[in-house]
Each structure stands twice: as C-alpha cells, then as structure tokens.
Amino acid sequence: MLKKFPFDDGVLRGLVILDPGRRADTDYSSIVSLANKFCPNVNLEELKEEYEDYQLLEDCHIPLQDESGSRKAIDKVWSNILQMKPPMGQVRFPVLRKVMHALLCLPHSNADCERVFSQVRKIHTDCRKNLNSDTLTALLQCKLNSDACCDIQPSGPQVDLAKNATYAYNSEHK
Structure with a gap:
C-alpha cells in the first residue's frame, strides 16, 4: 500500500497548511494552489494577507488542546481560529475561512x-x-x-x- 500511496501528490503536500503547528514552515504558494483548485473564486491578494496574519499568530492564540490536555481534532482547531474577531468585531479571516471550509470538507476516504x-x-x-x-x-x-x-x-x-x-x-x- 505504501508503494502505491501518492506521497508526491501536490494536493497532499499542500494540505500541510491544515496543521497549525507547521504554519511557519508553509509558504503562500501551497494555499494558492489549493484555493485555485477547490475554491477558485476567492481574492488571492486578500487570501495572502490573511494567511500571513494567520502565520504570525502567537501559539497561545491557537487552541491545540482541550481542557483535559488532549489534542483537539483539526476541524475544532480551525473552527476556533476562523471564529477569531479583532476588536472591531468582524471575522478576522473571511477569505481564509472559505478556503479552509472547502479543504476540511474534502473526503478522507471512500x-x-x-x-x-x-x-x-x-x-x-x-x-x-x-x-x-x-x-x-x-x-x-x-x-x-x-x-x-x-x-x-x-x-x-x-x-x-x-x-x-x-x-x-x-x-x-x-
């Protein structure tokens, strides 16, 4: 099975952006290629600004663990990130939200x-x-x-x- 697994597939490589712990290791090209493929109508300039803002978030603002100390599911982590609001009260990452919703809805199996x-x-x-x-x-x-x-x-x-x-x-x- 490992021989047949498409480790070098562009989509699979790009999905590393879903891991908030590796946000500093990822570049903007990964999210652009995924956005073009799965969410083609987003404004790429706004996406770039929001993604850079997300990458600069301090670790303490990204809740990777629940109250008991166990690791949260990735969809719960992204739910918390995408609900963040600056003092003005608007959603902080509206374009990133669209892209992440599209990526998190991808089926993981058949x-x-x-x-x-x-x-x-x-x-x-x-x-x-x-x-x-x-x-x-x-x-x-x-x-x-x-x-x-x-x-x-x-x-x-x-x-x-x-x-x-x-x-x-x-x-x-x-």
Whole structure:
C-alpha cells in the first residue's frame, strides 16, 4: 500500500497548511494552489494577507488542546481560529475561512460513498426492483437525514395517502 500511496501528490503536500503547528514552515504558494483548485473564486491578494496574519499568530492564540490536555481534532482547531474577531468585531479571516471550509470538507476516504451504496442495496431489493428513481432518492434521503428513521411515526392522513397511492398504482399495473 505504501508503494502505491501518492506521497508526491501536490494536493497532499499542500494540505500541510491544515496543521497549525507547521504554519511557519508553509509558504503562500501551497494555499494558492489549493484555493485555485477547490475554491477558485476567492481574492488571492486578500487570501495572502490573511494567511500571513494567520502565520504570525502567537501559539497561545491557537487552541491545540482541550481542557483535559488532549489534542483537539483539526476541524475544532480551525473552527476556533476562523471564529477569531479583532476588536472591531468582524471575522478576522473571511477569505481564509472559505478556503479552509472547502479543504476540511474534502473526503478522507471512500467510506461515505460505500455507506450510500450499502443503503441503496438495502432499499432496492429483489422485491422492490421497480422503484422509480425519484422514490429511491426520497427513501435514501429519509434514511440518510434521519438519525433513527425506524422511529418515524407517520400521521394518519400520511398513511391514508400512501395506501391510496399504492392501491391506485397496483390497480393500474395489474
């Protein structure tokens, strides 16, 4: 696996900017190339100014550990950095915020895709092969957007509408 891993990939090399502990070691070209690739509509001059400001932050202003002393997750660290406000009350890093949000949303594996395919296989069974794609999409959205979809209790009118629709469909397709 290590032989096949793309260690020299430009994106992977550039993502070192996500590590606040290495902010002094990174240069502006890394964030520019990532911004051009994942957030192309940002003002690069403003981004440069904000990135330099971020690099000059003192370590005491970057909360790398939580109250118990354990290392915070990188998204929590960036959440704190991007919520910083100068005395005037505006967000300190508005352009950097857009770029970091785009970078932190990059999937780290294909687990999410595999999870969705698994859910589709559970919905689209042999008994339900004729599901319309809109129906399949709606059922999948319900499953993915609900913490406990098995606990959903439809109202009486919803059940009646579903039964009527099923009856009408079955009558048309005998």
